[in-house]
Amino acid sequence: MRYARILMFLLAVAVFGQPLVAQSESTLVITTNSDINSLDPAIGYDTLSWPVSSLFYRGLVTLGDNQEPVPSLAETFSVSDDGLTYTFTLREGVTFSNGRVITAEDVKYTFERLLNPETASPTAYFFDMIAGADAVSAGETTELSGITVVDDRTVTFTMSRPEWTLWQRFATPAGFIVAREGVEAAGPDFGRNPLGAGPFILESWESGVRMVAVRNPNYYRAGYPKVDRVEILIGVEPSVGVLRIESGEADMSLDFVPNSDYPRIASDPVLAENLREITAFPNVQYLIPNTREGSPFADARVRQALSIAIDRDRLSIIYNNRGVPAAGLIPPTVLGDNTSLIPTYDVAAAQALLAEAGFADGFSTQIVSTTDPTDVAIAQAVIEDWAAVGVAAELLPIEFSQWIDLAVNRPEEMPVGYIGWFMDYQDPSNVFEPLLTCGGSFNPGAYCNEEFDASIAAAKLIPPGEERWAAFAALEAQAFEAMPNIPLVHVRNFYYTSARVENLVLDPAVLINFEEVSVSN
Secondary structure, three states, X not given: OHHHHHHHHHHHHHHHOOOOOOOOOXXXXXXXXXXXXXXXXXXXXXXXXXXXXXXXXXXXXXXXXXXXXXXXXXXXXXXXXXXXXXXXXXXXXXXXXXXXXXXXXXXXXXXXXXXXXXXXXXXXXXXXXXXXXXHHHOOOOOOOOOEEEEEOOEXXXXXXXXXXXXXXXXXXXXXXXXXXXXXXXXXXXXXXXXXXXXOEEEEEEEOOOEEEEXXXXXXXXXXXXXXXXXXXXXXXXXXXXXHHHHHOXXXXXXXXXXXXXXXXXXXXXXXXXXXXXXXXXXXXXXXXXXXXXXXXHHOHHHHHHHHHOOOHHHHHHHXXXXXXXXXXXXXXXXXXXXXXXXXXXXXHHHHHHHHHOOOOOOOEEEEEEEOOHHHHHHHHHXXXXXXXXXXXXXXXXXXXXXXHHHHHHOHHHOOEEEEEXXXXXXXXXXXXXXXXOOOOOOOOOOOOOHHHHHHHHHHHOOOOOHHHHHHHHHHHHHHHHHOOOEEEEEEOOEEEEOOOEEOOEOOOOOOOEOXXXXXXX
């Protein structure tokens, strides 16, 4: 063990030219391969934007360990027996980072902005059950009738239907309260100029290089955050991030531990203590075929064929056996998963389906992945499997923020996308609603089946319990037949930290709770 540490020290000297000095006790240094897409909580919708935006914002509530609501900007809250009225009372004197007191009007403005079509928020659907949301989303009005400002500190939400996951939704960045003056001053650049009530304020952001956040002197929790500064180093390849953590140049990475490093770290009893498994955000790695008219993937038989052409056991091996082959999109740890579905690998049956669909000689396509080394390896494995059934796929790896931009703004240019979906909250509706409904907030493949949408809407109305889980299991079976997206694996992911990081809380709503984390020499 000691020998390995000496070698790492000598390697650091060789690579960086001088011994590395431990970080300042009040600074948390983080690495990330990709830049942050947006700090606007209504826009950023990915595993980088969510934890980083939580540096600068807070919502009315957060979530406890059992997904129960915990007071945040709201001091108290309640819900009516019929589940249609939610009442929040703000903390007295709680302020934005600029020192202005937050009022109930700010809460109302935040949700009206989220639902306004000009904002183009991918998470607007989180709150489409607020009375009047349809009129705001349609551009007919800018005022949300379902939110009532009772007084400066009290606000009520009236819902058009019960939503059994609403507390979880309020805790996500979609529910972060924004300052109107910040939005209006920054205009289209609000995503780079955050103004909220989080534990930090943005000091600087050099795209592709570095972001620096410093303590918010007006933060409502006395004694928090526990560090004075957070420095995010951008453009650091994940394995290089691991090296920097182990050599003392960084404290943690926003990238998950890469496959090339995981076996070494996991097998070392000392290093393994610095792995933090992400359990609150179950996931599925999957392919998103373009189902628009004119695409080969518009035919369900083609999607089915290319699903059963994939050897998912081999994909699990690429993940160091941390991946479970996926038959459906619902992760196996989430209630509503259909355990009777079994992923199939059958090359001959895939070739027969392609021939039946008119592609006996195959066709050419393109898979767009991120530049993450594991994503590239998985996509390459899929390409090899598809070649065995006559489908020639080219790989186009692009930087993560570019992938998101393409998927959101020019999805028709993506023949097949490869990405991971991390559930916003642990309810099966969070797979179907954004990924598979017509016009879903994260449906770049444009799959649309109105009857299926109606079944999803009906299942969402069923209260939590066996009937609800059975309804979603039946929906997963229907999706297994239609194969609108191609599930590959469900993966156990880990963050990696230095030994000096303490109290790193993996938050069930935003991945990481930065206000609690501290560092020591």
